[in-house]
Amino acid sequence: MTNEPAAGEAALLEEGYRRAATRLIPFLVFLFVLAWIDRVNVGFAKLSMLSDLKFSETIYGIGAGIFFIGYFFFEVPSNLLLEKIGAKKTLARITILWGINSILMAWVQSETSFYILRFLLGVFEAGFFPGVVLYLTYWFPAQKRSQINGLFMTSFAIAGVVGGPLAGWIMSSMGGVLGHANWQWLFILEGIPSVLAGIAVLLFLPDRPKDARWLTPAMANAMSTRLETEAKANAKEHNFKAALTDWKVWFCTLLYFCIVSGNATIAFWTPSIIKEVGIQGNFTIGLVAAIPFIAGTAAMVWNGKHSDKTGEVRLHCAFAALIAAIGLAATGALIGNAVAALLALTVAAIGILAAFPVFWAMPQTFLTGTAAAGGIAVINSIGNLAGFVAPYTIGLSTQVTGSSSSGLYVVAGFELLAAVLLFSVGKIAAPAKADTAAAH
Template sequence: MDAVSPQPAAQPAAQPAPQHSRGDAPAVDSARMHSKVAWRLIPFLIFLFLLAWIDRVNVGFAKLQMLQDLRFSEAVYGLGAGIFFIGYFLFEVPSNLLLQRIGARKTLARITILWGLTSMAMAFVTTPFSFYLLRFLLGVFEAGFFPGVMLYLTYWIPAGRRGRINGWFMTSFGIAGVVGGPIAGLIMSGMDGVAPLRNWQWLFVLEGIPSVIAGIVVLGYLPDRPRQARWLSAAEQTALEAELEAEQRHGGKHASFAQALRQPALWLCTATYFCIVGGNATLAFWMPSLVRELGVRGALDIGLLSAIPFTLGTVAMVLNGAHSDKTGERRLHCAGATLVGAAGLALTAAYIGNPVLAMAALSVSAIGVLGAFPVFWAIPAGFLTGTAAAGGIAFINSVGNLAGFATPFMMGWMKEWTGGVAAGLYVVAAMQLTSTAIVALAMRRLAR
């Protein structure tokens, strides 16, 4: 939409053109308007999610030394890494419904500050109970951030542009792996022996501080809605809101949360997301351990090698999201990505004794699993709006993220039971195949 209302007809050359009346709006360059929105919001939201993801998964690097210092077993680690998602599950829907009532600015600031403080407190874990408690609280405080941003973007980005924008935002997953690994490795190496904390304790403290600062910045930087964006002209504010309101009035979308819960599509999306998150959680929490299984020992070397799969996965996110927008197709782009992820995880398990082939397979798995995310989140936005979007997106994410609890624990338990990581990786590969079947087959009838 390039203008809110039609412009006056051209006047004869001898007469001056009439001025706009109070009810008219000047022409708006739609492409420039959407570009301004994207450049203003997306880099900052990427940065916030980058901090969230680092603070969520840095326990995977702390594990390299923490388990030995505290004498925790692999099963204790797996339960502690995964219990984050129980708190996440319990508080995510209420957080997103609250966001719709009080606005994104206050909600995202509260979330970011509290998760940063909790991450810093992880440095003082001494027992399995304190480990479980702080990981649970981290999930409680971070609950609502990701679905909150997904909902927030529907206030600013039309559906036809959302696959690409989702792809750029979700590069946070991959960027966190690209920069988080080397940064964690540097902290673990550089702060080893620096009093009064151990290197894994410094990791939690130094990576939690930026989140607290960023949460304070949110209050002054993020507007809740286009009408509050001082960096948009009045005409752009009006045009953008008119475009989004017209889209929400489009038939076929469910507006109430109760109505959305009765739709098979919501439950199919939830099951699909559960399987995708299972693959992502495995990569996030077990990547350092998987790289060490290949014979790498130095913390910095592990961090640098861990960045390779996430770099390729980040590129896959952007390309898959952009191509999905270009073609207008969502379902097969998502199913194809999860199929690639399944193949990569299975090949990692098969070649775990061969460092080169296993590393290549890990990279393939990251390309597939991460590449599925941006396209997946364009699917529920196609049939949800209003309160249904707030509650439905949070419901999908909260239930789906229970896989983040189940898979790290399952991986730790199966490693102790079998003595290796291959069996657990085959289970996670089967989860990716399940998501492929749901999206490609079960959702086909609903798409029609």
């Protein structure tokens, strides 16, 4: 391999990356779409579940957010386990268990059972997203990761595009079938595919390039060698305990908390916000809810691709967070005007979703190995506590004031803080320069 001409090695690597992206990304996107739908379908179930079970907006806000408490406690152990036993076993276990838990949500009868199952959903899903982020570092070098992350993270938006109309259809057409309410069918029908997908993970997902039957041995070896060389050349942190003392890990954690607050808001509250602006009918709400996520998908892919092209990450994330802040604040201010509020919500989704792929390119530039497994999980688990704070804040705001506006202002403030921090700090870390053999 080392005796091959640079141009030949570059061609070999590019073909390997192309095959990996083609084979892995669609499957991982499909898995995350299932995970995201099962995580946030409670937002659609809420449209009739609350009245059926006599739950308040605050109870819903706590239940929606308590998912992230379970997520927080089990995120780091799950990712460290992935580093030891591999992605196939870890992601299969996660997918099957969250699918079963989602199905059981159909039999929630009390506030306590609602909280317990939402907490357990977080426990079971813990490690999936950071696990995939870590898994992709086993396949792609740093200068490709913003774009690769962007392609994978279109799953956020695709879940919104697919999940909204699907949930709307189930809620509109399945009520009363076999004696179950529409929201019960929502949990059942959207949980079963996850169990089946977990079995597919065991059958089809390779752990690393050397395990992929669709790569030649030369491609797999070149890809592995490229990543090993990159890690040594950039002196990345390998030790998890040492990573915990790195200010960049904690800076990224604070940034992610702010960014996730916006994502949790559009995930759990978009159906309610759409209903609040005057749009009626579950299926119609589902269709309209897809609009912000369609726009966010395009923004996510473009921002990740442009970041890789320019080699710049920090400002791409900062401007996205600023757009998110403006969009969320405008949604709160315009909540009484349906068209304007939906336009503002779409702007918010563009900024929120565009921030994710470029954000995750940052910690991957200074962490590798066990440090990456643990560090990425720490950032994701603590940052995702915003997924508890934001829904609770908006739920409380809605119950006290009758409108979600003040809660949206709070979340907009978090996004603004992320933008200010990113504009203020110097370079955190730059994507590794491609070597001559892999530069094309």
